[in-house]
Amino acid sequence: MTDDVRDRTGGCYCGAVRFTARDVPLTFGICHCETCRRWTGSALLGVTVPADNITWEGEDHIARHQSSSFAERAWCSTCGSNLFFRFTGGGAPVGGVELPVGVLDDASDMVVHNEIFIDHKPDAYAFVPNDRQVLTRAQCAEKFPLLDRG
Ligand SMILES: [Zn+2]
Ligand SMILES: [Zn+2]
Numbered sequence: 001m002t003d004d005v006r007d008r009t010g011g012c013y014c015g016a017v018r019f020t021a022r023d024v025p026l027t028f029g030i031c032h033c034e035t036c037r038r039w040t041g042s043a044l045l046g047v048t049v050p051a052d053n054i055t056w057e058g059e060d061h062i063a064r065h066q067s068s069s070f071a072e073r074a075w076c077s078t079c080g081s082n083l084f085f086r087f088t089g090g091g092a093p094v095g096g097v098e099l100p101v102g103v104l105d106d107a108s109d110m111v112v113h114n115e116i117f118i119d120h121k122p123d124a125y126a127f128v129p130n131d132r133q134v135l136t137r138a139q140c141a142e143k144f145p146l147l148d149r150g
Helices: 034-040 137-143 145-149
Strands: 005-011 018-025 027-031 044-050 054-057 062-068 071-076 082-087 096-100 111-116
Touching: 018 044, 018 096, 034 044, 034 062, 034 082
Parallel strands: 027 111
Antiparallel strands: 005 018, 018 054, 027 044, 044 096, 062 071, 071 082, 082 096
16 A cells, blocks of 8 residues: 555546546556446445546536445446546445546556455456455445445
């Protein structure tokens, strides 16, 4: 783990939505929960950034869906690229945004710090093991009670 941060740019694949994010951590997490699996088509590889650190361009093209009592998910309404998961309330730390690592222009220096809902991951694929923290759904519910409320 490192506390290092970098400013990064990114956007959807059609280019209608672009962003600049300040102080993006070098570490990101992987979530295998059912919602992330369906939303991404696989797993969410997400880096947490305060919403205020992100400047969006093309916001008219951002579509949003309230995916649970405490968060919304957003995508480009033109090309469908997933853009972010954002905490909206219900006891969650409001203001935190998860940016999918795949929408960053360059994530080559980033590393995984945890993998959650590991027991919801299909056996057909796995990420290369390293020293990251790995949690089951039950362990996540214990650590982050709101995750279990859906
Ligand atoms: Zn797009
Ligand atoms: Zn998830």
